[in-house]
Amino acid sequence: MKSDLILQTAVSHFAKEGYEGASLSKIAEEVGIKKPSIYAHYKGKDDLFLSAVQYSLHTLKAQLAAYFNSMREEPLESLLLGYFEWLAKESRDNERMKFIIRVAYFPPLKLKTEVGELFNPFFNAMHRHLTRLLRERHRHEKVLYSEDFSNAALAYLTITEGVMNELVYSGMEKYNQRLQAVWPIFWRGLIR
Amino acid sequence: MKSDLILQTAVSHFAKEGYEGASLSKIAEEVGIKKPSIYAHYKGKDDLFLSAVQYSLHTLKAQLAAYFNSMREEPLESLLLGYFEWLAKESRDNERMKFIIRVAYFPPLKLKTEVGELFNPFFNAMHRHLTRLLRERHRHEKVLYSEDFSNAALAYLTITEGVMNELVYSGMEKYNQRLQAVWPIFWRGLIR
DNA sequence: TATAACCTAACGACCGTTAGGAAGGTGGAA
DNA sequence: TTCCACCTTCCTAACGGTCGTTAGGTTATA
Structure with a gap:
């Protein structure tokens, strides 16, 4: 489908150049069509951008669900630490993650509201999922130091974002350095 | 000095709209001059942008030195935790911090090299300073769990960036939530 | 007298977008 | 089965607008 090819190319361009920096001409050129042809698939630049956000979040959500499901028998530390490896692998293979992070922190001003409406439910779902996961693991393994699972999940997400930023910006090597640091x-602060 | 006013206005615009999104017309308008008058002070948009980066990093460096100096008698936890409060206060009062973070992670593609040459020494200096600080504190207080001071400093910087991102994006309330989480x-993982 | 700081006017380039039409496939009516 | 209307997808051409930048002139300061 040409429509999907446009979308994926747009994700890559928006990730690298930002909303304002990306140009429909260049996207069209890489796809192999002319600029006005994009309008046969999307109403305009805004529509293309928001579609790219929606598509990226939807894909990530599905991948996350699959990952956590595949790891449900693993010990907690493997699961949490493996999540970083998984994120790194995903980011290496495509630019969706960079796009997501960029948009999350620096959305185009005029679409800030619309972007927020797409992101907030996603982050909240992630937070809730992690909180539940920690609570259930603790019930069986009694592994955590504190029983404030919500804050533990939030702390984990903060760490995730810190190292993810490093991954997006500086690449794999410095990312691994950060993660190992x-x-x-x-982990020592988390467990009892 | 008009030149500095242009610079500060530019920082604010670049912070909010990014390099590509910011326009010299709007910057000039806010300063109260016409667009071409900017060229009496800067060679062009690139020059203005890189000057803004240099100015912001220089200012931040001086402020950091002053902060760490003023806190040199405080216990380690107060110093490290107080640094977050200090960052939050700084970010509330001006947009330099948002600009710095935005540029650090998402520099304009065509200036990535130049931006990197300005940022890398700054981050390295920060990392070295923190490493030394931790080492010296540990010599007197024997407070840390591990003696890998370099990695401890890197970990601290990672946390800092994680919560700073939240501050820049979501504002003070969610920032405090993250920090408290x-x-x-x-801290529990850091000390012995 | 020279220089710095501002102005108006205008440049070419690129932007997102629209108009209008050509090609091709699809589906229903004759 | 043939035909025609329709829709999708692409095109060329062009629109108005904004961008960064330059030329050239005026004014005030040193």
């Missing part, structure tokens, strides 16, 4: 400290 | 865990 922060994880032992975080 | 992540700090007890991090």
Whole structure:
């Protein structure tokens, strides 16, 4: 489907150049069509951008569900630490993650509301899912130091974002450096 | 000095709209001059942008030195935790911090090299300073769990960025939420 | 007298978008 | 089965607008 090809190309361009920096001409050129042809598939730049956000979040959500499901028999530390490896692998293979992070922190001003309406439910779902996961693991394994599962989940997400930013910006090497620096400290503070 | 006023206005615009999104017309308008008058002070948009980066990093560096100096008698936890409060206060009062973070993670593609040459020494200096600080504190207080001071400093910087991102994006309330979630865990993992 | 700081006017380039039409496939009516 | 209307997808051409930038002139300051 040409429509999907446009979308994926747009994700890549928006990730690298931002909303204002990306140009429909260049996107069209990479797809192999002319600029006005995009309007046969999307109403305009805004529509294309928001579609790209929606598509990226939807894909990520499905991948996350699959990952956590595949890891449900693993010990907690493997699961939480493996999540970083999984994110790194995903980010290496495509630019969706970079796009998501960029949009989350620096959305185009005029679409800030619409972007927020797409992101907030996603982050909240992630937070809730992690909170539930920690609570259930603790019930069986009694592994955590504190029983404030919500804050523990939030802390984990904060760490995730910190190292993810490094991954997006500086690449794999510095990312691994950060992860190896922060994880032992975080894990030691988390468990009892 | 008009030149500085242009610079500060530029920082604010670049922070909110990004390099591509910011326009010299709007910057000039806010300053109270016409667009071409900017060229009496800067060679062009690139020059203005890189000057803004240099100015912001220089200012931040001076402020950081002053902060760490003023806190040199405080216990380590106060110093490290107080740094977050200090960052939050700074970010509330001006948009320099938002600009710095935005540029650090998402520089304009065509200036990525130049931006990197300005940022890398700054981050490295920060990392070295923190490493030394932790080492010296540990010598007197024997407070840390691990003696890998470099990694401890890196971990701390990672946390800082995680919560700073939240501050820049979601504002003070969610920032405090994050900080309160992540700090007890991090601190417990750091000390012995 | 020279220089810095501002102005108006205008440049070419690129932007997102629209108009209008050609090609091709699809589905229903004759 | 043939035909025609329709829709989708692409095109060329062009629109108005904004962008960063330059030329050239005026004014005030040193």
